[in-house]
Amino acid sequence: MPLTLYNTLTRRKEAFTPLVPNRVSMYVCGPTVYDFAHIGNARPVIVFDVLYRLLRLEYGADHVKYVRNITDVDDKINARAAERYPDLAPEAAIRKLTEETAAQFHTDIAALGVLEPDVEPRATDHIAEMGKLCDALVQKGHAYVAEGHVLFDVSSMADYGKLSNRSLEEMEAGARVEVAPYKKGAMDFVLWKPSKPGEPAWPSPCGIEGPGRPGWHIECSAMSEKHLGKVFDIHGGGIDLAFPHHENEIAQSRCAHGTPMMAQVWMHNGFLQVEGEKMSKSLGNFITINELLATNKFGSNQWHGRVVRLAMLGTHYRQPIDWTADKLLQARNTLWDIARMMHGNPADKSAPNPEVVAALSDDLNTPKAISILHGLMKSAVRNPDARDEFMATLELLGIYGGESVEDLNPGFEARKVDGARVRTLIAARLDARKRKDFKESDRIRDELSAMGVQLKDAKDPKTGEIVTTWEVRAAGTAEPRS
């Protein structure tokens, strides 16, 4: 199936061909680990996981290398570490903070059903590589040393600004911040900077005497080169990173290596809003992945990770997404339907549905894929033979992993009912129904309903016997249809 991807660099959808035949390399900007990952951070994690799965399907699992980094050196980290662990030495505080935060990140996104990347490099393990990049850039005249800093000279690169489609003149005209006196050009950016006491510090490159630390963008240039090479296939991240982060990555990597491109395809997921507003701490609508999964803070419910994932994939990745409780409710209903049918059905080695593969191959059209999925679900209800393909398709999207309805209903334990008592009451009701004592049977049904138990009567197709099944309704605003 030919794969088409929208390339921010050209502002077009383009047919995708790996640079090295049958070998796909992908780099996605991961988190800066200083705090809980928020729901906006979850979007690229989920979106590029779908792409990873699709690429593995097309090229084979061993032919795709997916690198997603962890940035563990950053001013925000330094500040947060000092704030949270004032009694520890700076270095120990930073290590503690970054390790804890990275572990939390892994826990949170594992619930979203994402595969692990092939390599998850950390910035602090690549300081030497960053130094080499600095050296190379200075040697080639693309960077200069000033007051202990290494700065990239943007005027040395003819097409700087191509990714974000802005010219140097425009950017300089729009600059709102005072320019540091040691910079040659207003848009020059830092590759390396001196460390003050208490800040993380490494031996500086480019002949600088004092210790220092890397600037923001250099870590991704270093890590992508080490793990994927000087030029690779796909680079992904949020649209907010296009400028300056990715623009500067391109500048560093291309100028250091003398290559015409860094990655051939640049993909950016759209921004996320919450209930129609920008997500920000000051608006009080800031929501972390963990809060979604483990608290009732959003939409008065806990949400299973698969529900979060399905809700996220309901919007095309390049579109802005408005994160609402209603989306989660709809996703949960859909997953409940899936779980009712598929729970306990072992996964099969079938191929996923070709139409869904085609939809995903068209620049990851997940909403269309999900719509096709609804049709597959109908077929699978009627025809158990269709379930293998359905399951394989669910697997490709990563939206269902064999969970039961109860699994998909976090917080279920809190509402747990006495199963033996429920079964006794159901038996009594069936008995009353046989006697046509409908008053009594309705009374029992109401009693169960008050306990949060919903009954469903069905006839056994073979015997004609009435079989009653039951489910516990979820708490909160949205009553499931079960």
Place this chain on the structure above:
RNA sequence: GGCCACGUGGCGGAGUGGUGACGCAGCGGACUGCAAAUCCGCGUACCCCGGUUCAAUUCCGGGCGUGGCCUCCA
């Protein structure tokens, strides 16, 4: 101010130069003692104004609205 993205029915959300994807909700019906579930059926949607065209929601221009980015900063 500059650059960019988006604006589709009650809601979500694809897509297309000419027969109203799909889901949720809603309505009608079948089935059921009732209820739930299930099944069948039901929708004069494309922000506004111009232009191109036999034909525009789809292309072009302008407007309005929403959002993003605009240097080492949170």
